[in-house]
Amino acid sequence: MAIAETLPKNWHLEEEGVSYHGFIDQEYPRVVYSYDGGNLLVRINRVQEPNKFGGWGYLVWTAGEHSEELGIVEEFDDAKQLALEFMREYGTD
Incomplete structure (x- = not known):
């Protein structure tokens, strides 16, 4: 499940x-x-969205000093790529 690519610096x-x-047979x-430079996490979670994707x-989403969805x-692979894109861009401003 880990991202095969190297994570961005920090x-x-x-x-x-x-x-x-087991009750609902879901993983x-x-x-x-x-992120080393501060209070920031990037999270990926499986969620139920009744009106999307079946x-x-x-x-x-991010949590900490920069919080946003x-x-x-x-x-899942698309979620990892979305997380990677954010990590690559964060701190490069």
Whole structure:
């Protein structure tokens, strides 16, 4: 599940895992990246979105000194790419 590419400078994989809930037969991947330069995390979580993607998607969002929702996408690989794009751009201003 880890991103095959090298993470941008000052970014690190903080947490990666999958929870399984048997009652509804769903897996919930979660990934958290942290930034060395401050209080900032980029998170990927599986979420239920009833009006999109047949009810499920991957939410990419940031928390900490810069909080925003980066988007909801259908595929986990797309979520990782969205997170990578943010990490590459953050701090380059």
